Amino acid sequence: MVLLNLKNVSFRYDANWVLRDLSCDVAQGEFLGIIGPNGSGKTTLLRICSGILVPGRGMVALEGRDIRNIPRKALARTMAFVAQDSPELFHFKVNECVLMGRAPHLGRLQFEKERDFAITRQAMEATGTLLLASRNLADLSGGEKKRVHIARALAQEPEILFLDESTAYLDMKHATAIFDLLKALNRDQGLTVIIVTHDINTAALYCDRLLMMHQGSIFAEGRPEEIITEANIREVYETRVTIDRNPENGLPRISLLPQSLSDPRKPVKAGAAPQL
Numbered sequence: 278m279v280l281l282n283l284k285n286v287s288f289r290y291d292a293n294w295v296l297r298d299l300s301c302d303v304a305q306g307e308f309l310g311i312i313g314p315n316g317s318g319k320t321t322l323l324r325i326c327s328g329i330l331v332p333g334r335g336m337v338a339l340e341g342r343d344i345r346n347i348p349r350k351a352l353a354r355t356m357a358f359v360a361q362d363s364p365e366l367f368h369f370k371v372n373e374c375v376l377m378g379r380a381p382h383l384g385r386l387q388f389e390k391e392r393d394f395a396i397t398r399q400a401m402e403a404t405g406t407l408l409l410a411s412r413n414l415a416d417l418s419g420g421e422k423k424r425v426h427i428a429r430a431l432a433q434e435p436e437i438l439f440l441d442e443s444t445a446y447l448d449m450k451h452a453t454a455i456f457d458l459l460k461a462l463n464r465d466q467g468l469t470v471i472i473v474t475h476d477i478n479t480a481a482l483y484c485d486r487l488l489m490m491h492q493g494s495i496f497a498e499g500r501p502e503e504i505i506t507e508a509n510i511r512e513v514y515e516t517r518v519t520i521d522r523n524p525e526n527g528l529p530r531i532s533l534l535p536q537s538l539s540d541p542r543k544p545v546k547a548g549a550a551p552q553l
């Protein structure tokens with residue numbers, strides 16, 4: 278079933294169009310990755326999909342309904358967004374921040390109930406943030422903050438979770454734990470996940486489908502093995518890479534080919550000071 282449908286979407290912040298006539302569908306239960314170089318329009322596209330930005334031309338529909346006609350609170354019960362950064366929440370404690378995820382489910386002037394606290398706790402357990410509960414968000418490391426924002430989004434119990442570079446600050450253990458959690462929610466509970474990432478290798482491991490952006494348009498879309506090719510990467514990222522297969526699962530795996538390491542070099546003797 279098509280959950281989100283973008284029809285001929287264009288967007289500009291000022292005079293320049295940064296998204297151009299873009300159309301795509303996202304199916305219910307999909308794990309979609311949006312990749313592409315800096316400035317290609319990934320974050321803008323994610324914000325358009327989630328209703329944070331309104332397209333200048335074209336339309337975004339959620340289950341066939343124009344999202345401009347869906348009240349904000351109803352939209353927040355369906356969609357949660359984890360941004361690259363959320364500085365407006367820095368003066369809150371971790372547990373307060375995660376509990377805020379329940380706001381779209383509360384009536385006007387209604388306080389949180391037992392169930393809201395239980396869901397908040399579950400989200401903190403799942404993201405490994407329970408031990409941080411009474412800390413100020415402002416005092417946490419970049420990776421800890423990220424995990425708190427993901428916990429808040431999960432507490433929202435959305436049908437669609439948007440994540441913008443959400444594992445960028447995370448070490449390998451925590452990045453894998455978060456992606457495994459998202460994959461489990463996606464597989465077991467039908468959560469639709471849409472991520473923007475620069476980590477193409479991780480995207481290849483977890484995403485069902487990739488959408489490769491280039492200069493405000495969709496350059497290519499399809500399964501990771503169809504999209505992650507040396508030719509596509511060379512054209513879109515203007516970078517030389519080599520691509521082989523992950524021996525565990527056969528999925529594409531990129532290695533950079535830095536120019537500096539292709540140059541012939543004299544071996545440096547151990548203990549010798551480098552010649553400057």
Ligand SMILES: Nc1ncnc2c1ncn2[C@@H]1O[C@H](COP(=O)(O)OP(=O)(O)OP(=O)(O)O)[C@@H](O)[C@H]1O
Nearest residue numbers: 290291295313314315316317318319320321322490
């Ligand atoms: N608030 C804004 N006002 C004006 N221009 C903006 C604004 N936000 C983004 N842009 C421009 O829109 C274009 C697309 O930006 P966007 O953030 O969507 O790209 P991106 O692919 O997510 O980039 P990155 O990988 O660097 O995060 C860029 O040229 C950027 O400079």
